[in-house]
Amino acid sequence: MSIVIVGGSGMLARATEWIKDNFDDDIWLLSRNKDRYSSELLNFHNVKFVEYDYETDNKIDYEYIKDVKIMVNWVHSNGYINHQSFIESEMTIDDNCTPVYIHIVGSNRHDDSAFIKWLQNKGFKVLIVQLGFRLDHQGGKRWLTHDEISDGVIQAIQLGEDVLVSE
Template sequence: MKCALVIGGSGMLTDVSILLAETGYLVYVVGRSTEKMNNLLKKSNDNKNLIPVFIDYSNEQSLNKKIDEIIQENNTIHLIVAWVHSYAEHAIQSIINGIPSTSESSRFVHVLGSRSNLDKIKTELTIPNHCFYSQVKLGYMMQDDEKRWLTHEEICNGIIKTINNKKNVHVVGMLS
C-alpha cells in the first residue's frame, strides 16, 4: 500500500486526505485540532486508511521524529501534500530532508497562497533528485463580478489535478 502524509489534512485539505485514502493510500493526517480530526474521520466512508497525527508542524523536532516513525513503518512516504503557514516556513525543508532516498521516488506537493513567490520559494529549498516537487498556488474565483475565496472542494480538485498530471506548478483559480 502506498503511504501519504497530508499536512493540514484535517482542515482545508480534508477532501484530499479522504480521496487519497479512498484510492488506496494509507494516509497520515497531520493536524492539531481533535474536533477537525474527528470531523474528517466522520466524513470518510473508509477511515481505516486515515491515521491521525496530532503534532504541531512548526515544532520541527516532533515533526521529524514522526516522519521517521512513518518511514520505519512503511519504508517510505510516496506522497506528501503540505499546506504550511508562513510562521513555520522551515518545516518544508525539514520534511523534504526526511524523505528517504529509495529506488522509488517520492512526490511532494506544496500548497501555497496567492501572494507566494513560487520561484523564490523553490530556489530557497534543496530538493533531492529522488523527490518530485510540485507547487499549487491558490488564487480566487469570480462570482457575480466579485472575487471570492476558493472552496475546499475547488482546492482539493486542484491539488488532485496536480498529483495526477505531475505538473511542476498548478494555479487553482485566478490570480491578480
C-alpha cells in the same frame, strides 16, 4: 509506502478523503486538530493521526514514517525550517519511485525557492498548487472554496504537474 498530509482538515478535507478512497498506502494525517477529522476517516484501517504543528519542533516518539511517496502540504513560510527538520528526522522517502511533494501556496507567495530546492535535493518532485481567485456572480473576485482548493490538489496528483486554481 506512505502518503503524508499536513493540514488535511478544513480546506483540504475533500482531497484527504479522495486520497483515502484512491490509495491503499498508509496515510499519515499530520495536524494540530484531531477533532476536525471525521471519526470514519480516523478509524479507517490505513489512516494514522499524528499531532503536528509545523511552527514548532516536532518528533514522533512511537513510529517512523517510512517510504513516503506523496506529501500534501500547506505549510506557510514561517514553518519551513521546522518542517524541513521534521522531514529529515522523522521519515524516509520511497527509493523505488520519485516521491511527490504537493506544495500549496496562496496568491501572496513568499519566496520559497530555497525550500523547494531543498525538497528537490532530498529527491522530491515538487508540484505547486497555486491558489488564485474565482469570479462571483457580479464579476468581482472571491476566495476559493474548500472544494476548489481540494480539486486543485487532486488534479496535481492525477496529472503530475503544477496547477493554478483560478479563473
